[in-house]
Amino acid sequence: xxxxxxxxxxxxxxxxxxxxxxxxxxxxxxxxxxxxxxxxxxxxxxxxxxxxxxxxxxxxxxxxxxxxxxxxxxxxxxxxxxxxxxxxxxxxxxxxxxxxxxxxxxxxxxxxxxxxxxxxxxxxxxxxxxxxxxxxxxxxxxxxxxxxxxxxxxxxxxxxxxxxxxxxxxxxxxxxxxxxxxxxxxxxxxxxxxxxxxxxxxxxxxxxxxxxxxxxxxxxxxxxxxxxxxxxxx
Amino acid sequence: xxxxxxxxxxxxxxxxxxxxxxxxxxxxxxxxxxxxxxxxxxxxxxxxxxxxxxxxxxxxxxxxxxxxxxxxxxxxxxxxxxxxxxxxxxxxxxxxxxxxxxxxxxxxxxxxxxxxxxxxxxxxxxxxxxxxxxxxxxxxxxxxxxxxxxxxxxxxxxxxxxxxxxxxxxxxxxxxxxxxxxxxxxxxxxxxxxxxxxxxxxxxxxxxxxxxxxxxxxxxxxxxxxxxxxxxxxxxxxxxxxxxxxxxxxxxxxxxxxxxxxxxxxxxxxxx
Numbered sequence: 001x002x003x004x005x006x007x008x009x010x011x012x013x014x015x016x017x018x019x020x021x022x023x024x025x026x027x028x029x030x031x032x033x034x035x036x037x038x039x040x041x042x043x044x045x046x047x048x049x050x051x052x053x054x055x056x057x058x059x060x061x062x063x064x065x066x067x068x069x070x071x072x073x074x075x076x077x078x079x080x081x082x083x084x085x086x087x088x089x090x091x092x093x094x095x096x097x098x099x100x101x102x103x104x105x106x107x108x109x110x111x112x113x114x115x116x117x118x119x120x121x122x123x124x125x126x127x128x129x130x131x132x133x134x135x136x137x138x139x140x141x142x143x144x145x146x147x148x149x150x151x152x153x154x155x156x157x158x159x160x161x162x163x164x165x166x167x168x169x170x171x172x173x174x175x176x177x178x179x180x181x182x183x184x185x186x187x188x189x190x191x192x193x194x195x196x197x198x199x200x201x202x203x204x205x206x207x208x209x210x211x212x213x214x215x216x217x218x219x220x221x222x223x224x225x226x227x228x229x230x231x232x233x234x
Numbered sequence: 235x236x237x238x239x240x241x242x243x244x245x246x247x248x249x250x251x252x253x254x255x256x257x258x259x260x261x262x263x264x265x266x267x268x269x270x271x272x273x274x275x276x277x278x279x280x281x282x283x284x285x286x287x288x289x290x291x292x293x294x295x296x297x298x299x300x301x302x303x304x305x306x307x308x309x310x311x312x313x314x315x316x317x318x319x320x321x322x323x324x325x326x327x328x329x330x331x332x333x334x335x336x337x338x339x340x341x342x343x344x345x346x347x348x349x350x351x352x353x354x355x356x357x358x359x360x361x362x363x364x365x366x367x368x369x370x371x372x373x374x375x376x377x378x379x380x381x382x383x384x385x386x387x388x389x390x391x392x393x394x395x396x397x398x399x400x401x402x403x404x405x406x407x408x409x410x411x412x413x414x415x416x417x418x419x420x421x422x423x424x425x426x427x428x429x430x431x432x433x434x435x436x437x438x439x440x441x442x443x444x445x446x447x448x449x450x451x452x453x454x455x456x457x458x459x460x461x462x463x464x465x466x467x468x469x470x471x472x473x474x475x476x477x478x479x480x481x482x483x484x485x486x487x488x489x490x491x492x493x494x495x496x497x498x499x500x501x502x503x504x505x506x
Contacts, residue, residue, distance in 0.1 A: 087307035087467055095467070097308055098262060098293065179262075179293035182276075197412030198271050199437030 007205035011213075014206060021183070026214060029187040032100055032174075033167035036107030037115075040167075041160050044112045048119025048159075049145045066120055069113035078173030081106045085177065098179040103187070106173045111163035118159035119149075126152045157226050161219055168215055188214075260289040261472045264301075264309035266380060267410045269455070270294030272430040272499055277492045282479050288472055296410065298378030304328055304458070307465030310473040313457045315380035315428075320456045329458035333481055336489050336500040337454040340384055341432055342445040343415075344370075344424035352424075358448045359391035366394045369403045371423035375414050376406025380453070385426045388450065415441070428453055430499040455500070457481075 014022055051062055083089050085097040085105075096102045126148055134144050149156060171189035178185030180194060188211045195204035269275060275292050283289055293303065297314040304312040305328050313335065314320060320332045342352065342361055350368035352361040365372055375382040389396055396404060405423070407414045411431040418425040419439045427435075432443070457477050462468040479485045486502035493499070 087465060088305075092307070092467075098291065179291075181291045181293060184291055194271070196416070197267065197410050199412055199415060199435040201437055203436075 003202055003205065006202040007209060010202055010206035011209040014210060015213075022210075024183060025186055025188060025191055026210070028100065028185075029168060029189075029211075030214070030218075032103050032187060033107060033164060036104045036111055036167045037160060037164040039104070039108045040111035040115050040163050043108075044115030044159075044163070045119050045149055045156060046145060047112075048116035049123045049149045051116070051120045052123035053145050053148060054141060063117075063120060066113060066117040070117050072110060072113060073172075074110055074170045075172035075176070077109050078106055078176035081109065081173070082176045097177065098181060098185060100178070100185060102177040103174045103185060106177045107167040107170065110170060110173060111167050114166055115159050115163040118162055119156055122152050122155045122159060123148045126155075154226055154230060157222060161222055164218065165215065168211070168218075258289055259287075259469075259472065260291050261310040261469050261476060262291050262293060262303075262308065263311045263313055263476070264293050264295065264299075264303040265313040266297055266300060266315060267294045267412065268315070268381075268428045268430045269313065271412060272434040272494060274430070274489075274492055274500065278480075278485070278488050281488060282476065282485070285479070286472070286475055290476060296375070296377045296379030297383070301328075304460045307460065307467055309460060310468050310470075311457060311459055311476060313455065315453055315455045316383045317454055317456060319380075319383065320458060324458060327464060328461060330461050332456045332458050333477060334503045335455045335457045335480055336486075336502050337452060338429045338500050339446065340381065340451040340453050341427050341429055341443045342424060343418070343427050343432060343441050344444050345422040346440045346442045347422075348442075348444055349422075350424070353444045355445060356448060358426075358445055358450050359388050361445050362388050363392040363394060365424055366392065366399065366404075371403050371405070371421050373414055373418045373421065373423045373425045374404065374406045375411065375426075376408045377410070379411070381411060381426055381428055384451075384453070388426070391450070430494075433497055433499060434494045454503075 048066070051059070051066060081102065082097065084091050085094065085102055086092055087097070096105070130148060130151060134147060139147065169189065171193055174185075174187060175190050175193065178187070178190065180186050180190040186194075188207060192204050192207045192211070195201075195207060265275070270292055271294065275290075279290050279292075293300070293309065295303070297316045297319060300309070300312050300314050301319060301323050303309040304323065312323070312329065317332075320329070323329045324332050340358075342358055344352075350365045350370040352364050355361045355364065362372075374385055386396075405417075405421075407417050409417070411427060412435060414425055415427060415431070415435055416437055417423070419437060419441055424444070432438075457480055459470065459473045459477055460468045462470045480489075481504070486504050489500050489502040490498065490505075
């Protein structure tokens with residue numbers, strides 16, 4: 001128990017001290033994971049909704065594949081991106097390896113299936129009721145995708161938050177493609193892994209608590225926005 | 235009804251603007267966890283970066299992985315500690331030349347109770363033979379790092395066939411030095427550690443140095459520039475400036491000055 005109380009104490013000290021290096025790490029974590037989540041939402045939302053709305057052969061298989069890809073192992077995704085962005089790989093010319101951009105790409109690949117799969121389910125549930133109504137209005141399928149996304153926007157937010165949760169908490173993939181370079185690609189999770197490997201367990205735990213706090217704040221903010229919007233539209 | 239798409243696009247634009255731009259010039263150095271985690275680079279780099287006007291980005295991995303980054307042209311310089319592997323790297327044309335940089339030593343560490351009774355021995359190979367005889371728990375790095383390579387060499391000298399005993403008292407962690415020490419502490423096991431990681435490690439608990447000072451336990455570090463003939467993206471001029479500085483009087487002095495808890499961690503190759 002001593003470890004935990006020490007960790008809590010350290011966390012408050014860290015947050016109180018406003019250490020510029022820690023603030024930089026928090027900022028970079030948020031930039032990377034929020035960017036990746038936004039990009040993933042841009043792709044995943046229409047993709048998930050389309051998979052729910054359009055009727056085509058193999059629809060059930062696609063749904064199963066989307067659900068399964070939520071379980072993509074981050075280390076494997078990291079390895080694939082590493083091999084792609086490595087100088088010896090097909091995209092080596094871009095010089096993106098060991099940069100925050102590489103980390104955004106990796107997290108986007110991890111998060112898109114989560115957002116797409118959860119959106120598909122949300123829209124499929126919604127679809128039951130709305131579909132006939134929209135059909136009667138002679139809506140085109142593309143219009144229907146966006147209409148349903150808009151109708152289900154409050155539930156879809158949960159899908160996006162689940163994606164963000166994956167992005168901000170992930171360590172294996174960003175370690176491979178980012179390299180955990182101090183002040184360049186070092187984020188919260190890779191710092192925690194580093195401090196654990198240095199045997200600074202209380203410090204690592206305190207950093208973990210900071211990460212949890214940040215994730216909680218982001219979720220509270222999103223829920224607050226959602227509720228405010230819901231009141232406005234009600 | 236509002237267009238849902240426009241809000242999302244505005245969000246993306248706002249976010250992508252915050253993504254940090256790639257800043258000043260830099261080189262990438264693939265090095266080992268022992269040099270990075272001990273704080274050596276934090277000690278060396280500010281001086282060099284101020285002089286040179288470019289940044290040195292350090293990727294800290296095991297020696298095997300660091301050399302692999304060099305082979306794939308993902309690093310400009312490798313700084314590792316496995317002379318035989320380093321020479322093979324240069325001989326295969328991946329690196330230009332191996333320069334000896336500094337050294338320290340490996341230690342056999344383990345629980346204070348020392349169940350196999352190795353504390354009075356002088357030879358690391360003999361100690362490993364005694365550990366094998368006693369069947370006392372031993373954690374191997376198992377990650378193709380410089381320390382792992384040294385450990386395998388010591389088992390060979392001890393004439394212990396690992397293929398036969400793996401999984402019993404001998405466990406492969408497949409992890410970095412720090413993680414391996416965390417495991418060794420948890421399992422009250424012996425392990426081979428480099429002195430730099432050991433001294434800067436914060437979770438030693440009841441573990442002690444049980445054997446040190448055997449000349450076999452010397453741990454030399456070398457630095458190699460990745461060959462631009464094979465890897466045209468290598469920033470040869472900057473990479474060479476870094477290597478030259480490390481080997482200069484100033485660089486060697488800075489290495490000698492580095493202390494953790496009052497103890498020097500690395501001995502420069504050339505006494506400045």
